[in-house]
Amino acid sequence: MSNGLRMTAIGAVVAMSLALAACSDAPRDEAGSGGDAGASEAQPGGDLVIGVTSDPDTLFPWRATQFQAVHLLGNVYGTLTELDENLEVVPGLAESWEVSPDGLTVTFQLREDVTFADGSAFDSEDVVFSLESIRDEATAAVAASTLARVTAVAAPDPSTVELTLSTPDSGLFANLATVNLAILSSDDTEEALNTQPNGTGPFTFEARVPNQSVTLARNDAYWGEPALLDTVEFRVIPDESSIVSAMQSGNVQMAVFDDPLVADTATSPDLTVTETPQLSYHVLQLNARRGPLADVNARLAIQCAIDRQQVLDTAALGEGEVTGPITSPAYKSDPDARPCPTRDLDRAREYLAEAGLPDGFALDTIVSQGEYATSVNEAQNLQAQLAEVGIELTFTPLESGAYVDRWIAADFDAAVALNGGRPEPDGMYGRYFTSDGNLNQVAGYSSPELDELFAQGLQATDEDERKEIYDQVARHLEDNAAWVWLFTSYTYTVTTNTLQGFVPMANGSLQYLRTAGFTG
Structure with a gap:
């Protein structure tokens, strides 16, 4: 275990030092390595092809x-x-x-x-x-x-x-x-x-071939330091193993994977794999405004019936951490601060009985297929675990665009999701779990208590006070099983060794394409 990214979240009047640990095993590099040092070796020019599994929706x-x-x-x-x-x-x-x-x-x-x-x-x-x-x-x-x-x-x-x-x-x-x-x-x-x-960014839009590629070109009028690369093509290759083959043949020079098995297959003398811990979180979203899920006891039954470590081990080979709601290190939730911190089938059955559902119920679940690699495996494991208490999880794998459409419309009982995390907890959840949040329909849950806590969190300036407020936010979400938070994981950035200067980030951003370039 090596200490990797160091991050700081700054609010209007708040500054906090944060720390992330980046796990590294040869031949993988520590997160962020090769950034500043490699940038000095990179030369202007060149066309970068990035392999991606889906077209932007x-x-x-x-x-x-x-x-x-x-x-x-x-x-x-x-x-x-x-x-x-x-x-x-x-x-x-x-x-x-x-x-x-x-x-x-x-x-x-x-x-x-x-x-x-x-x-x-x-x-x-x-x-x-x-x-x-x-x-x-x-x-x-x-x-x-x-x-x-x-x-x-x-x-x-x-x-x-x-x-x-x-x-x-x-x-x-x-x-x-x-x-x-x-x-x-x-x-x-x-x-x-x-x-x-x-836009005003370091690259401009050049061309799009639907379901095949999007190409960006260097913005020579960019207000900051101009990018080194002439173009960046995001090439759609739906299967991650096929992306690895394209990298090994030299047709693709960069890709970001979330499946550790796929990342391991990319190992070669010509490729570098960089492992980066992420603020994004894997979660079973529950729509508390639909059917049996309107009863908190039904939601708590789901929470108690799930072994989160088993989901992590099955879907992502254990590479990650069981998580609570807030993943930012400055406000990180205690993953055990919830009803049933470990799987408890007896308690799950008690909750079902309290909900008037002793024989269980059906849970219509949507799953994004293609946007990230572990989704279907997560759904299958959740399905098997919940079946033990009579909860019948049926899931529909959807292409990422169709999934987003149903997700935005809250057209689901449950959704297996990978949601982006942020260093600022209000940015993560204020839009979801406040009654006037613009994604509250998607969240499926709000309460006057949460509205007040989020308001307090934005007005507080003391670091310890803000931490206590967001601890209360997390505990409220867990006690009411608004969603079932599962785990955080890693991204695996694979690059050809001739590409230098790209810095992977804990929020998944690709903004450092602006400093990336090819050596001689």
């Missing part, structure tokens, strides 16, 4: 939830703030900001001489348009809840934006770094951007 950043879409668009669009390789908040399109003493006014100073890919100038009008559009319920932006405390957005001049808040927001700056809050040109429309993305 949207090119519109405010609606993107699929990992492939999020990671691709993060290289095309800019945000007011960014997260660096240690998950520290750093300037993005805003080069600086100030918070008023009462925490109710945030003033951003924007970078000048920034342009969009179409050559139009970026200024405060674009920021006002973007933030106001995201706040508009009609937009159906998936991160609208991030701006829930914003009551007004003003542009005193072309390089200044002023946000007025109803209450202080300790998570604002970290949350603004997501591509779901990308700044778009005020002249653009969703229809146009779904065909031709137009």
